[in-house]
Amino acid sequence: MIKNLRLGASASLIALIFLCVAWEGWLAPLRPTGSNLILKALPLLIPLFGILKGKRYTYQWASMFILFYFTEGAVRSYADKGLSAHLAMLEVLLTVIFFTCAIYYAKFTRPST
Template sequence: MIQKLQLGASISLIALIFLTLAWETVLAPLKPGGSLLIFKVLPLLLPLFGILRGKRYTYQWSCMFILFYFTEGVVRAWADVGLSAKLALAEVILTILFFTCTIFYARLTRQTPQNQVKNP
């Protein structure tokens, strides 16, 4: 189960990175030829290696971090029209998948009192 959650988080984060790049460069940029919104992909790179390596701490903070992208997706799905609105809906779906996987991964990998090492 833990491996499936890690795979789901990894795939959804990578897909969100590619979606953001494609959206803001060629599919539906705010300005023809692209916009500065392409730089919103940079923060998505911060948790990437921790997620791929299964680092619990990265799963803990990135589940809150991804809510910024969820909010952007909801707002743009409601406010934009055409392809941009559909891409925003895809962003919402990917962020929900990522959030769900990271929450359950962090929960299932936490140390219980029986597993914790006692300090002398």
């Protein structure tokens, strides 16, 4: 179970990084030449190695950190049109998967008292 939670969190975080780069790079950027919003993928690299290594503390704080991306996806899925709205819904889905895996991983790896 813990292995599956680590896999789910890792896969969804990596997929979210690739989604952010592809979305703002060439799939549906705000400007035809690309967007500086591609830089929103950089903060996702901060928790990546802690998540991949299974560090409980990283799972704890990253579960709150990911909510910024959930909020962006929810707003843009409502406000944007076409492909950008669909990509925003995918962003919401990936953040929900990550959040769920992260909080349960933190719960199940809690030291017994």
